[in-house]
Amino acid sequence: MTHFSSVIPLEIIPSDRAAGAEIRGVNLLEPLSPDVQEQIVQALANYGAIFFRGQSLNEEQQLTFTRAFGDTMGHPLAKAEHMSFGEGSQSDVYYLKDEPDLTYIGKNKLKGAVMWHTDLQYMPEPQVYSLLYGIEIPSKGGDTLFSNLVAAYEALDESLKQRIEHLQCVNWILRTMPPVVHPLVRIHPVSGRKALYVSPTCSRSIVDMPPGQSKSLLRYLMRHVTLPRFVWRHVWQAGDLLMWDNRHTLHCRTAFDLCERRMMRRTQTAGEPVIPA
Numbered sequence: 001m002t003h004f005s006s007v008i009p010l011e012i013i014p015s016d017r018a019a020g021a022e023i024r025g026v027n028l029l030e031p032l033s034p035d036v037q038e039q040i041v042q043a044l045a046n047y048g049a050i051f052f053r054g055q056s057l058n059e060e061q062q063l064t065f066t067r068a069f070g071d072t073m074g075h076p077l078a079k080a081e082h083m084s085f086g087e088g089s090q091s092d093v094y095y096l097k098d099e100p101d102l103t104y105i106g107k108n109k110l111k112g113a114v115m116w117h118t119d120l121q122y123m124p125e126p127q128v129y130s131l132l133y134g135i136e137i138p139s140k141g142g143d144t145l146f147s148n149l150v151a152a153y154e155a156l157d158e159s160l161k162q163r164i165e166h167l168q169c170v171n172w173i174l175r176t177m178p179p180v181v182h183p184l185v186r187i188h189p190v191s192g193r194k195a196l197y198v199s200p201t202c203s204r205s206i207v208d209m210p211p212g213q214s215k216s217l218l219r220y221l222m223r224h225v226t227l228p229r230f231v232w233r234h235v236w237q238a239g240d241l242l243m244w245d246n247r248h249t250l251h252c253r254t255a256f257d258l259c260e261r262r263m264m265r266r267t268q269t270a271g272e273p274v275i276p277a
C-alpha cells in the first residue's frame, strides 16, 4: 500500500556557499504548522542562516513568528549596542538604526562595521535564534556575513580536532560583566554535529593553557573560522526577514556610509546551555 505524506516540502534555495538559504512560499503572517516549523528548524541546522524575501511585518507579527521557535528575550546590552526599544511595551523588540561605529568591540574602525561574533556568547546560556527584519537598507554595504562553524570544525586536521575537542574557553565582552566558560567545541542539538565555538569579539583564553599557547591557538582558530570558504554574504533588500542559528554560525556586518540610514527590527529567542563535544 502506498502512503502519501501530507507534509508539503518547503521551497528551499541554498546559496552556493557554506551557509545560507532562501525559503519561499511561507506566509509568515499565518500561524506556522508544526511541519513547516520543523522544516525551518532543520533548514537553520543545515544552512545556519535563512531568509524570507518581500515580507511586510509589524512588530507583533515578527514577535509571533519568533515565538514559534522559542520564548523571546530582551538584549542585555541593548543600550551599549545602540538599540532602541520597540513601540509600546514590546521590550523584546529592538531597532538598530543610525548606528555609530561600534568600535568598542574591536580595532576595526570601518564605518558601520561590526566584527565577527555570535550573539550573546558572553552569557551562560547564549541565545539560540536571532531575527532581523530589514526596514531601511543603505544603497551600498551593511551586508551581513555568516560563517559556518560546523564546516570550519570539520575542515580542521584530525590531530587538531583531537587536541581541542575537550578544551574550554573563557568568554567576555565587557570587563564589567563576569566572564563565562564555554566549550571550545560544541554539539548542535538538532544536527548532532560538532561546531567550533570561538569568536574574535568574546573568546579570550583557553582554560588551563599557558597564555602564549592559548593566544596562538585562538588566533589560529579565529583566522580559520572566517576563511572565505566558510562564509556566505547576505545582501539586504527592504522586506527581508533574516533568521540565523547562533549555535553554529558567526556573523558580522560590513561597513556602510553612515550618512545613509540602515534600520533593522530585531527579535531573538531565549538561550540554552551549550552542549560540550
Ligand SMILES: [Fe+2]
Residues within 6 Å of the ligand: 117, 118, 119, 251
Ligand atoms: Fe549579532
